Amino acid sequence: MQARLSASDSKIAVLEARISFKENVMEELKKENKLLEARMSASENLTEELKRENTDLLARITTSENKSTVLEARMSSSENKVEELKKENAERPKVAFSFGLTDAGRIGPFNTDITLKFSRVFTNFGQAYNPTTGMFTAPVRGAYYFRFSAWDDRSSSSIGANLYHNGKRVSWNSAYNTDPSYITITNALVLQLEKGDVVYMVLPSNHGIWDDIHNRTTFSGFLLFSL
Incomplete structure (x- = not known):
């Protein structure tokens, strides 16, 4: 057990x-x-x-x-x-020009109005300004800006430069120099032009103007916009 x-x-x-x-x-x-x-x-x-x-x-x-x-x-x-x-x-057409008048010195006065032919080219985009005729011809319908200035140093004489559009004067600019120093005039405006319209500057009769290598008398313009 x-x-x-x-x-x-x-x-x-x-x-x-x-x-x-x-x-x-x-x-x-x-x-x-x-x-x-x-x-x-x-x-x-x-x-x-x-x-x-x-x-x-x-x-x-x-x-x-x-x-x-x-x-x-x-x-x-x-x-x-x-x-x-x-x-x-x-x-868009590119139109702009700027010219000096001449380097010859005194121009005028003459017995009749004469078209000023600006021959000293600074710019001429589009070739719308003709220095041979003095005419700017609008290549297109549009608004154009123009500006000019003129200079003379003759005392007791008148200076003048008028802007024409298609044979019609649109801007009269004249001054009489009473001092034995130089005198200037300048103006600017905007014109609506049709294609083929012409714009140019005129030296009025019995007025003189001056320009030389210093480009004292100039004419410029350009297309703002076409219409």
Whole structure:
């Protein structure tokens, strides 16, 4: 009996040891499972955060793409306008002239009016001013700006320069010099001209004028805009 009891106690001890071992294994597995659950939860949270960030990035990308589309449309519109302006500018006639009268010194007075022929060219874009005839001929219908100045140094004499449009005087300019020094006159105006109209300067009878290498007497004009 004693031997059987001793054998039974041994078996019980072995079983208890095995149970204790399994319980320890179970506890270890529980700990590992909790750790895995914590890591899984953290991973799920990170995944959700990444999803939210991805959604935000997609929204921002979509907004950026929309803005880019709008900017591209505006750029295309601006480029088209620039091309239109370039075309308009290329087609617009370029008309501008500026001349000095002469380097010969005194001119006049004469018994009759004479057309002043400005021969010292500074600019003559469009070749609308003819220094041989003294005539400016409008190449297109439009608004034109004209300016002139005249100089003389003779005392007790008259200086004059009148602007004519198609044979009609539109500006009378005259002064009498009472001092023993120089005298000047100047004027400017805007005229509406038809294509082929002529504008020119006239020295009135009994008036004198002076010009030399210093370009004291000048005549200039240019097209403001076509009509």
